[in-house]
Amino acid sequence: MSTASSLSSPASPDGAEAATGPACRAFPPDAHGSRRRRTYTAHVSAGDTTVTAAEPEFAGAFGLSPGEICGRDLCDLLLARLPGSLRRRLADLSEGRSSCFTERVTGRDGTGRTFRGHLTAVAVADPDGPAGLVILLSPAEDREPPERQDGLTLSRLDAHVLEGVASGASTVQLASRLYMSRQGVEYRVGRLLRRFDAPNRPALVARAHGLGMFAAGQWPPRVLPHLVE
CATH class of the missing domain: 3.30.450.20 (PAS domain)
Incomplete structure (x- = not known):
């Protein structure tokens, strides 16, 4: 599940x-x-x-x-x-x-x-x-990273958007950070929501963590390099 x-x-x-x-x-x-x-x-x-x-x-x-x-x-x-x-x-x-x-x-x-x-x-x-x-x-006794879903990769831009959402950045902050328009950020976030079958941003972050997409123990969150195309 x-x-x-x-x-x-x-x-x-x-x-x-x-x-x-x-x-x-x-x-x-x-x-x-x-x-x-x-x-x-x-x-x-x-x-x-x-x-x-x-x-x-x-x-x-x-x-x-x-x-x-x-x-x-x-x-x-x-x-x-x-x-x-x-x-x-x-x-x-x-x-x-x-x-x-x-x-x-x-x-x-x-x-x-x-x-x-x-x-x-x-x-x-x-x-x-x-x-x-x-x-x-x-x-507490098991700090192993979550299991990863094989074959799941993101474009570099989508990885940056996902990292920003996971760090709590707003649309305006992401637009400034990635040199995108607000509409462009919302479009990318919407695509990620559909791809991960997530109804909202918190569910998207939870889903990505559950799939083990982020490097363990790192803040701000970073998508694992081998999952970025």
Whole structure:
């Protein structure tokens, strides 16, 4: 199941990681019994920390279905060592004071069991303003890059547009950066949305991350060289 279609409508010094004990467990294995699993993705609204869409695997880590996790407050699902730190950093993203951050988190499922992971949040902009936040969640003990879809390549210009969208750049910023018109940027973004079967920019970014198109641990995001024609 693709990231786009399955989405229904280094640690920070103040990282949100709770103390662990016997109840702490790793992420569940995938369908093949392997723990080498790609990053799980979800969307959070730009105005608050409400989950608006999530992959089944993202929701399943918290013991929920995609329908059940939508409308839940992301910060209520995570245990924070410093209360309010994660909420404050997400607010900074929503209000444009930052564009991306990564920190260690501890989540809790419906049975009270906990799991550790790394959460990356990226602000994505639409022409009319903030479109929302893309949330990437990966097991703490497994930082392997996501699996890549073979045969997927982009033109150099499309790669630059995708990198800009993934870094949270607006249409105006991309037009200036790439020496294009606003209409040209929107045309390119529209083509990428159709190609990746993504309904909006956050879903496009989540889909690209899910396919392992970006170099691991690099900011701003860069499409892997061998995927650029």
